[in-house]
Amino acid sequence: xxxxxxxxxxxxxxxLRFLGQRGRLVSALVRPxxxxxxxxxxxxxxxxxxxxxxxxxxxxxxxxxVPGLVGMILLFNGMQSSLSxxxxxxxxxxxxxxxxxxxxxxxxxxxxxxxxxISTLQAYAFLAVAALYGIRFPPLGYVAALPAILLAAMxxxxxxxxLSSMIRQLENFAGVMNFVIFxxxxxxxxxxxxxxxxxxxxxxxxxxxxxxxxxxxELIRFSLYLKGNLLALAVTAAAFLLFGALAVWGYxxxxxxxxxxx
Amino acid sequence: xxxxxxxxxxxxxxxxxxxEDVTFSVAPGRFCALLGPNGAGKSTLFGLLTRLFVARTxxxxxxxxxxxxxxxxxxxxxxxxxxxxxxxxxxxxxxxxLYFAALHGISGREAERRTAEALDRLGMAERASEKxxxxxxxxxxxxxxxxxxxxxxxxxxxxxxxVGLDAASRAAITAHAHDLAGQGMTVLWAxxxxxxxxxxxxxxxxxxxxxxxxxxxxxxxxxxxxxxxLRMTGAPA
Numbered sequence: 476x477x478x479x480x481x482x483x484x485x486x487x488x489x490x491l492r493f494l495g496q497r498g499r500l501v502s503a504l505v506r507p508x509x510x511x512x513x514x515x516x517x518x519x520x521x522x523x524x525x526x527x528x529x530x531x532x533x534x535x536x537x538x539x540x541v542p543g544l545v546g547m548i549l550l551f552n553g554m555q556s557s558l559s560x561x562x563x564x565x566x567x568x569x570x571x572x573x574x575x576x577x578x579x580x581x582x583x584x585x586x587x588x589x590x591x592x593i594s595t596l597q598a599y600a601f602l603a604v605a606a607l608y609g610i611r612f613p614p615l616g617y618v619a620a621l622p623a624i625l626l627a628a629m630x631x632x633x634x635x636x637x638l639s640s641m642i643r644q645l646e647n648f649a650g651v652m653n654f655v656i657f658x659x660x661x662x663x664x665x666x667x668x669x670x671x672x673x674x675x676x677x678x679x680x681x682x683x684x685x686x687x688x689x690x691x692x693e694l695i696r697f698s699l700y701l702k703g704n705l706l707a708l709a710v711t712a713a714a715f716l717l718f719g720a721l722a723v724w725g726y727x728x729x730x731x732x733x734x735x736x737x
Numbered sequence: 738x739x740x741x742x743x744x745x746x747x748x749x750x751x752x753x754x755x756x757e758d759v760t761f762s763v764a765p766g767r768f769c770a771l772l773g774p775n776g777a778g779k780s781t782l783f784g785l786l787t788r789l790f791v792a793r794t795x796x797x798x799x800x801x802x803x804x805x806x807x808x809x810x811x812x813x814x815x816x817x818x819x820x821x822x823x824x825x826x827x828x829x830x831x832x833x834x835l836y837f838a839a840l841h842g843i844s845g846r847e848a849e850r851r852t853a854e855a856l857d858r859l860g861m862a863e864r865a866s867e868k869x870x871x872x873x874x875x876x877x878x879x880x881x882x883x884x885x886x887x888x889x890x891x892x893x894x895x896x897x898x899x900v901g902l903d904a905a906s907r908a909a910i911t912a913h914a915h916d917l918a919g920q921g922m923t924v925l926w927a928x929x930x931x932x933x934x935x936x937x938x939x940x941x942x943x944x945x946x947x948x949x950x951x952x953x954x955x956x957x958x959x960x961x962x963x964x965x966x967l968r969m970t971g972a973p974a
Contacts, residue, residue, distance in 0.1 A: 485840075567822060576812040576813035
């Protein structure tokens with residue numbers, strides 16, 4: 476019972492904080508919208524996309540890129556929550572959280588769920604704007620995508636949590652941008668389909684194939700068209716479990732935080 | 738035994754020894770000052786007492802519970818005020834308290850009741866819906882102490898709680914913590930300021946990770962605690 480009380484309180488706290496910072500929603504929306512309105516519009520002419528699952532007909536580049544941009548929102552949010560954890564002030568509230576009389580893995584899981592729900596909300600806000608712009612998916616696709624987006628958000632939030640247990644200083648966040656966010660985003664199927672990558676270099680395609688973010692994006696893409704993608708589901712779920720387990724290990728009182736000055 | 742016991746705690750930050758065989762105990766209902774200059778190891782000890790990290794050697798007991806063997810039972814009896822503020826400044830005072838209560842398994846009407854009581858005790862009932870960021874430093878500290886008491890712990894740890902406060906707030910909060918000990922709470926108060934320690938307080942002097950003195954403040958200081966403290970900690974280790 477006390478476990479659920481804590482979960483509810485942590486979700487409520489994140490929701491209230493999110494509502495209190497409206498700028499966060501706007502800035503989270505601006506980035507993918509710029510990609511959609513500027514980058515994709517320009518790229519449409521340069522890049523022809525042939526028929527590739529789940530699409531059954533030729534699609535414009537704007538349609539192709541939307542699931543990837545949903546992934547981008549989840550990726551940036553996951554990393555941003557890790558950034559805020561590294562802030563001293565946030566470390567303060569993290570301390571408060573970790574001294575609650577509940578198992579640490581559960582407390583971290585609650586935080587993950589909260590972060591993933593906020594990310595999902597922003598992803599749907601983006602899908603709504605895209606729909607107004609004319610990029611629409613089957614109505615039921617929006618429902619089917621919910622578990623896919625949530626799982627992808629959990630996986631990326633777990634990665635953020637894992638990084639936050641390893642990053643000692645805020646300055647190192649630039650390194651996270653260079654070594655985590657950019658490679659994860661560009662070496663994925665978010666911007667180009669993998670067969671297009673293979674044309675450039677088969678090795679690059681293999682790298683993209685090994686990137687869990689590719690599978691998160693494909694899971695979202697397929698579910699938006701009411702199609703299953705078992706491989707994408709399996710890889711995203713496995714990556715979530717792996718990152719989550721490593722994050723719990725990183726926050727284990729016997730190590731991880733132990734190597735950081737209190 | 739109730740109260741707080743620390744036995745043979747040794748702790749290293751990588752290759753640097755932060756605490757060396759630290760042993761002391763605080764009886765229930767006592768106010769114990771943990772006095773040490775900056776860098777003495779006070780915050781490290783607090784990290785261990787709150788199980789943010791664990792030491793490989795030694796034992797910590799909180800209200801009769803071994804922190805290593807029964808961590809959740811021990812943490813449930815522990816109230817903590819950290820050195821850095823842990824309030825959500827953009828949430829209201831009431832929300833901050835309710836959030837903390839829920840982390841300790843208290844919800845619904847009981848949480849509302851205890852929150853209202855805590856605010857009443859501080860004389861802050863009318864400020865419940867203000868954002869925590871609107872409070873001044875002294876009020877924030879008092880609120881953090883009230884919050885640390887919501888789950889009715891039997892041991893209260895405060896890590897340099899008066900840092901950054903003006904003289905009046907400092908005196909008020911020091912007196913408040915002494916009152917809590919008078920009401921039966923076991924209080925461990927870390928500080929580097931000698932004037933926060935009263936002659937009748939239990940005193941543990943920590944310097945460079947070691948306990949230099951352990952006893953009653955008046956007896957250790959012999960009428961001049963400041964001089965005694967400077968002599969103890971000024972000597973080359």
